[in-house]
Amino acid sequence: MDWQNKFAPLSLSTTDALPELALAHLTSWGAITMVGDDKKSYLSGQVTCDVVSLAEDSSTLGAHCDAKGKVWSVFRLFHHNDGYAMFQPKSAIAVELAEIKKYAVFSKVDISESDDVALGLIGSSATQVVEQLSESQGDVRAINGGTAVKIDDSRWLLLLTPQAAATLVTETRAQLIDESLWTRCDIENGLPVLPAEQQNEHIPQALNVQALGGISFTKGCYTGQETVARAKYRGMNKRAMFIVSGNAEQQPATGAELERAVGENWRGAGQLLTSYRFSDGKCIGLVVLPNNLEADTQLRLKDAPESLWKIEPLPYSLDDE
Incomplete structure (x- = not known):
């Protein structure tokens, strides 16, 4: 796991330009995955977003609430491997996992916390890198070891197996940084982060x-x-x-x-x-x-x-x- 020690803080002032290409280790982020025959219908009955119409090459934000409408989790949902991934702050996952699984015993669905690694590509060259990793098009693309998800014009989320993440980090030309710049981009884009x-x-x-x-x-x-x-x-x-x-x-x-x-x-x-x-x-x-x-x-x-x-x-x- 030596590759995890290669990411360094990036200190930027308000007037500094963003790097052309950076790769951030999103250590405070994780995902809940859902597979099984009933995954679509079960998830659709739990969350605010339109699961049924979600194309395989698209992602959507969504929320999971209690019966009174209070939010357990705000997540980005996308197709991942043979099911769905709900990408969200890692600190929220323990409670959210218990809540989202509450009625799963009645459905053919397996819900678990993913052990995949979250990496964030940031910069004007981010899409170019993703195009080298995948031959497919769209905002969600299968890549070796996982999935690439477009967040905005200069950011892609990579959800990868530990082995695939290690290989990418070793081979990339991107500047390796901690996740703080990713947080900055989320804030500037007004994307909700629910800890x-x-x-x-x-x-x-x-x-x-x-x-x-x-x-x-x-x-x-x-x-x-x-x-x-x-x-x-x-x-x-x-x-x-x-x-x-x-x-x-x-x-x-x-x-x-x-x-x-x-x-x-x-x-x-x-x-x-x-x-x-x-x-x-x-x-x-x-x-x-x-x-x-x-x-x-x-x-x-x-x-x-x-x-x-x-x-x-x-x-x-x-x-x-």
């Missing part, structure tokens, strides 16, 4: 899952559907996920509390889902806040009140169609 600390706290719309195509309002029944539908059609959702930025002397911890200015006072606003700190001290993060806040609302870290933050524009709209 264990905030499982069962939010409905999917509070994490912007609907704005990213991760909720089907026309599919059949699934766990928590009543709450999710009510939030859309009756306007009951009062929260949304926002990109925030500020300055901090050190990397804020996951779950760090933000406060919002209310006149001359400060009130609790939300907890950071994830964050990234540039080398020149600027930080960005994701946080669930009341969705009626003014865009110029001033924020601060509760544990570092001198650290003022603000809300940044999302790269997509939260308005219902």
